[in-house]
Amino acid sequence: MRLTRLALSTACAVLAVTGVAAAQDTPLVIRAARLIDGRGRVLQNAAVTVERGRITRVEARSAAPATYDLGTLTLLPGLIDTHAHIIAHFGRDGRASNEGESDAERALHALQNAYDTLLAGFTTVQSIGAPLDKELRAAIERGAPGPRLLTSLESLNDPALSPEELRRRVRTRVAEGADLIKLFASKSIREGGGQTMTDAQIAAVCGEAKALGKRSWVHAHAATAVAAAARGGCWAVTHGFYATRAEFALMAERGVYFEPNIGLLIQNYLRNKPRYFGIGNFDETGFAFMEAAVPVNLAMFKDAVRQPGLKLVMGTDAGAGAHGRNADEVIARVREGGQRPMDAITGVTSLGAESLGLGDRIGTIAAGMEADLIAVDGDPLSDITALSRVLFVMKGGKLYRNETRRR
Ligand SMILES: [Zn+2]
Numbered sequence: 001m002r003l004t005r006l007a008l009s010t011a012c013a014v015l016a017v018t019g020v021a022a023a024q025d026t027p028l029v030i031r032a033a034r035l036i037d038g039r040g041r042v043l044q045n046a047a048v049t050v051e052r053g054r055i056t057r058v059e060a061r062s063a064a065p066a067t068y069d070l071g072t073l074t075l076l077p078g079l080i081d082t083h084a085h086i087i088a089h090f091g092r093d094g095r096a097s098n099e100g101e102s103d104a105e106r107a108l109h110a111l112q113n114a115y116d117t118l119l120a121g122f123t124t125v126q127s128i129g130a131p132l133d134k135e136l137r138a139a140i141e142r143g144a145p146g147p148r149l150l151t152s153l154e155s156l157n158d159p160a161l162s163p164e165e166l167r168r169r170v171r172t173r174v175a176e177g178a179d180l181i182k183l184f185a186s187k188s189i190r191e192g193g194g195q196t197m198t199d200a201q202i203a204a205v206c207g208e209a210k211a212l213g214k215r216s217w218v219h220a221h222a223a224t225a226v227a228a229a230a231r232g233g234c235w236a237v238t239h240g241f242y243a244t245r246a247e248f249a250l251m252a253e254r255g256v257y258f259e260p261n262i263g264l265l266i267q268n269y270l271r272n273k274p275r276y277f278g279i280g281n282f283d284e285t286g287f288a289f290m291e292a293a294v295p296v297n298l299a300m301f302k303d304a305v306r307q308p309g310l311k312l313v314m315g316t317d318a319g320a321g322a323h324g325r326n327a328d329e330v331i332a333r334v335r336e337g338g339q340r341p342m343d344a345i346t347g348v349t350s351l352g353a354e355s356l357g358l359g360d361r362i363g364t365i366a367a368g369m370e371a372d373l374i375a376v377d378g379d380p381l382s383d384i385t386a387l388s389r390v391l392f393v394m395k396g397g398k399l400y401r402n403e404t405r406r407r
Contacts, residue, residue, distance in 0.1 A: 027051045030075065030394075031066035032375055038349035038364040040078040040342055040379070046075060050371040058365055070375045070404050074343070077365050077388070078123025078147075078372030078395060080352035081326045082259055083217070083238055083315030086113050086136065086149065088126040088321075092273055097279045097318045110136050111167040114146025116324035117130060119401050121390035122193030124148040124363075124371040126315075126356055128182040128217055128238075148372075149355060150179040150227060152217065156205060157184035159196045163204035170208040178207030181209040182215045183234075186225040189241055189266075189293050193221025195228065203232035210235075215357060217259075223247050228254045236355060238315060240304075241297050241369065248307035259315035262301045263332025266290045268322040275321065301337040311356045313340070314348035327387040334384040341381045348387075371397040376402070 028050050035046035035058070047062030048055055088315040089109035091098030110132055117125055127133045129152035157168055161186040163275055170181055179234065183205045185197045197205075198227050202218065208227070209216040226247040229237050236257035240247070241273045244256075269276055269290055276282040304310060316322060316329045330348050331341040339347075353363025362372050373394045378386030393401035 005182065005260050007294035009380070013040075023134050025052065028055070028067035029062075029064050030063075030068045030373060030375075030392075031062060032070040032075040033072045034379060035060075035365060036342075036380070037366065038346055038353075039366075040265070040346060045310075048365060048371075048373065050373075050394075053235060053371055054204050055365060055367055055369050055371050068301055068392070068402065068404070073375040073377060073391060073404065074379055074386065075365065075373060075375050076380070077332075077349040077353075077369075078374055079121045079327070079348050079391070080124045080126075080314065080356070080363060080375070081117070081122050081147075081318065081348075082126045082236070082313050082352050082355055083129055084117070084125050084256075084263070084318040085130065086110060086117070086125055086322070086323070086324070086363075087130050087132045087185065089113060089318040090272075090320045090322055095275050096272075097153070098292050105134065107135065111139065111144060111146065112325040114140060114144070114149070117318075118145055118147050120324045120326055120375070120391070121373070121374040121393055122147050122326050123393070124150075124353070124356070124358070126150045126152075126180070128152040128180070128231070129178070134177055137245045138260075144362045148362070148395070153178045154182050155182035155184055155219075157192040157196075158241075159198075159201065161201070161202050161275065166201055166205050167208040169215075170205055171212065174212050174214055176207075178214070178257070179213055181205060182219070184256070185217060185229055185234050186219060188281055188286075189221055189239070190281040192289065193239075193241055195220075195225040197220045197225070197228075199228040199232060202228045202234065206232050206234035213311075215355075227376065230254045238317070241293055242244060245303055245306070245307065248304050248310050252307055252309035252311075255311065257311045257313050257351075258304065259313050259355075260297070260304060261302050261315060262265055262297050262316050262330060263319045263329040264322050264325060265319075265329075266294055267328070268319065268325075270323045298336060301339075305339050305343075306338060309352060312343070312347050314344070327390075328385055331384050340398060341384050344384065345380060354380040371395075 049057035088111040133151035375387035375392035
């Protein structure tokens with residue numbers, strides 16, 4: 001008996017020491033004034049029970065004693081960014097070109113970006129993508145602090161390749177460990193955004209990805225490129241600066257996810273112009289294209305919001321200078337783009353999860369889902385900027401941030 005007690009108290013002491021970082025074995029209860037479940041439901045005075053990294057119970061008007069009483073905060077599912085470049089950073093020279101940098105510096109910047117993104121409430125990020133993502137993904141899976149990471153590894157962007165050669169590249173990328181395939185079907189917005197791949201090339205890439213059970217994510221600005229992606233069986237289209245109502249209707253009809261970017265991508269380039277200027281197509285012409293694109297892009301988004309059935313998911317295309325500010329995109333969609341706050345929240349939670357093929361694991365606060373939970377200061381349904389005030393972050397039952405009182 002005495003021995004048992006001793007063993008128990010030792011176990012408790014170990015738990016107490018490691019309690020914050022480790023996924024707990026004993027149930028814990030998180031309570032908050034309000035809960036938005038990610039699928040359009042709101043609960044008042046909600047309590048969420050977490051056991052072994054999963055949500056086991058969600059209750060409204062709970063009186064259960066809470067492990068973490070978050071008071072007036074709002075609980076949400078961990079946020080999801082479907083499009084970031086998680087390793088992109090300003091290097092030793094302060095520029096996005098990262099000249100003279102060692103592999104170790106590059107890797108540590110990547111980890112820093114991952115941590116900044118996680119602390120901003122983004123518990124899952126799809127990086128599309130770079131080879132180094134693979135090692136970062138492995139480090140995070142080992143327990144390094146960062147969001148759940150999916151990656152396309154390197155993109156496919158050479159229009160000189162035949163459809164058969166492109167199919168072969170898709171198979172290679174999947175064999176290398178890509179979670180999805182990223183395809184460039186149009187030029188950069190800094191070069192006007194015209195279609196680069198033929199409809200046959202686009203269909204070849206997306207068809208091969210689908211045959212291997214993988215998703216395809218297509219960079220497309222020109223309306224023709226967006227339409228070719230939708231007709232070619234592609235999974236998602238990103239950017240779509242020059243998409244029109246006809247393409248929104250087509251994407252809605254084909255069930256293609258659409259990931260426009262109105263709040264962070266170009267704003268970040270303009271804010272950090274000296275750090276980008278002179279690299280590749282970041283010249284005066286490129287910046288002029290981007291400045292001209294801002295109002296065009298906003299008008300496009302306002303039209304997209306009005307398309308019934310269009311699956312609008314949240315992606316930022318975050319690069320150097322943007323990591324940790326991912327919520328700016330959601331805020332712009334509501335404040336400038338006219339999207340309903342609940343729709344914008346669904347886009348950055350359950351719909352985002354669905355677009356990653358993870359809808360049954362993350363993106364919703366419900367029993368059986370992974371315990372990816374955040375809490376924000378305020379009610380994002382009445383003030384969407386609350387999403388930039390994240391005070392509590394849990395991923396898979398592991399606590400990474402808690403700036404509230406612990407009971
Ligand atoms: Zn991108």
